[in-house]
Amino acid sequence: MTNETLITQEGLQKLKDELNELKSVRRIEISQRIKEAIALGDLSENAEYDAAKNEQGIIEGRIAELEAKIRTAKIIKETDDGSDKVRLGSKVILEDAETGDRFDYTVVGTAEADPFNGRISNESPVGKAILGQVIDAANPAIVTVKAPAGEIKYRILPPDAE
Numbered sequence: 001m002t003n004e005t006l007i008t009q010e011g012l013q014k015l016k017d018e019l020n021e022l023k024s025v026r027r028i029e030i031s032q033r034i035k036e037a038i039a040l041g042d043l044s045e046n047a048e049y050d051a052a053k054n055e056q057g058i059i060e061g062r063i064a065e066l067e068a069k070i071r072t073a074k075i076i077k078e079t080d081d082g083s084d085k086v087r088l089g090s091k092v093i094l095e096d097a098e099t100g101d102r103f104d105y106t107v108v109g110t111a112e113a114d115p116f117n118g119r120i121s122n123e124s125p126v127g128k129a130i131l132g133q134v135i136d137a138a139n140p141a142i143v144t145v146k147a148p149a150g151e152i153k154y155r156i157l158p159p160d161a162e
Contacts, residue, residue: 006076012070019066019067022062086135088107092104093159109121125146130143137157140157142155
């Protein structure tokens with residue numbers, strides 16, 4: 001049995017767009033590069049051919065990966081519905097309990113995690129720590145996350161917290 005790929009509708013569309021780009025543009029480009037390299041002659045010492053074949057393998061691998069993710073996709077809804085617990089699709093603010101620095105995050109499945117753009121995986125250390133925690137600005141839950149530099153404590157705040 002294959003695992004489900006938990007993903008938002010937006011994330012699924014991005015995967016489909018990438019797959020379409022790889023199949024309709026990149027595959028054709030790489031095929032043309034291989035033909036041109038073959039036309040150069042001796043393939044045993046043809047760096048252009050080797051590079052193109054390697055790139056083709058990478059592209060085909062990515063296509064297979066995307067097709068599998070799309071095939072097993074289970075849509076999660078991003079939510080600001082006032083739910084009092086963190087779950088997939090929840091938007092929260094994490095406030096560093098020591099420094100007061102704040103980070104806006106949406107909890108998503110691993111297929112669309114991008115922490116630098118505010119999307120953390122439910123399977124990441126931070127995601128695991130905050131899932132199921134209560135979101136309450138008046139009495140915020142505090143979680144401890146183990147990081148390479150040590151433990152970090154975060155307050156979990158609603159997305160509209162001041």
